[in-house]
Amino acid sequence: MKKWLLIAMLALSPFAVSARELKVGVQCTYPPFNFRDASGTLKGFEIDIARELGKRMKTEMNFVCMSFDGLIPALLSKKVDIVASSLSITELRKKSIDFSIPYRASTARFLAKKGAGLQPFKDGHTPNVAGLKGKVVGVQRSTTNDNYLTGEFPGVEIARYDSAENLLLDLVAQRIDLALVGPIKVEMDFLNKPEGKDYEFIGPELDAAKYFGDGVAVGLRKEDQALRGEINAGLQSMFDDGSFKAINQRYWSFSVLPAVWK
Template identity: 40%
Template sequence: MHNYKKILLAAAATLAFATPAVAADKLKIGTEGAYPPFNLIDADGQVVGFDVEIAQALCAKLQAECEVVTSDWDGIIPALNARKFDFLVSSMSITEERQQAVDFTEPYYTNKLQFIAPKGRDLKADKAGLQGKVIGAQRATIAGTWLEDNLDGVVDIKLYDTQENAYLDLSSGRLDGVLADTFVNWEWLKSEVGQNFEFKGEPVLDNDKIGVAVRKGDPLREKLNAALKEMVADGTYQQINDKYFPFSIY
């Protein structure tokens, strides 16, 4: 999912003074809390979703007491490096830019990017079909960066602070389409308003690896890798996957 350009140098500047992970018996999990079905705040004010359940299962494997902390997406890496939490499980794409500021575990799922638009509208997901269209995406994400790298000057790009705000403008007719993670789009298309929209074309990117982020040099990374490997082997991962998706996203 999400991609950074502006804040990484500032975030990386603090890394030389970073210290190892906190004691493994009490950890804080960071997530956005605004990206269903992966992380969201439910009607009771609880942070829930696929990311959160993966994080809690990792904590169980580590025999650690864990607390979930939310952060705005734009500042989530600086928050990790400022020790607001100990590891970040928020559908974050592993990119070279981010690896300058944080370390990642092995991927815990593989993401795709795909366009959605109103049903029945002749919108082809190529440069000719998108020429002059108004396309939205969440700011500081892989989708937003893909639009800027591939369709700058072809479409009118609108970037939003949250994915939900992009969907709101799509449903109100202010956008011709949205580019976002396939599984997030899939979830929204099941909603009452989302039923009026559909996928357009094949995914434009289909091997986006999503990892858990920790501070640079933190030995917690290898503990999380071992816990993830165990979760996959013993079926814990599959149980969580099946609760959210009728297909494997690993």
């Protein structure tokens, strides 16, 4: 009797078992999506989304900061359980990992100084490789933007950066002539600030599925299908009850969802 009473007491104890948790891979240097503020507190759109998912899944989300190009290797080696760091769904990535339903659109645009006279596209929005001859284009390495630039602008000199912040610093310092960037980030985090007043987007918004995929989503291992189902259900409930919209509006006045989910 005493033995069974002890077992029952342990089962009710908050310290009897560890709380369920997931290690979430994030870049932590990509405002407004995931970044540390001046006090070192982790913030951002994707941090808010992951925390809200954690509440719905009754799961503690523990964030692990690393470079963007280290996220998928960390996922595959089980150093993290999921990735929530502006990871676009692409055919190449789907060969090694799986994705949730998308929670953000994935597009790109060229950014240059006003009046620079650069023409990265011909009429009809076809790449104008000759128009960038002798110019240096900056891009964040191992991203969909990097893949697009490499695939569609062969022979153009590319400068690759470990972060969007370093990329923009070099653009302002005129070490590069233009940059290929994510417009949702740059609109808020650069163009709407004093340091971006002399810069503008040039050319069309790029959304070719071959490079940019079907949107941005949570990345996870292929074998974790039960977890994928939980994450999808959590995201869908956020879309349905308005909580996703509320998080979205903390950062932008427009919806960042892919068109299919709007």
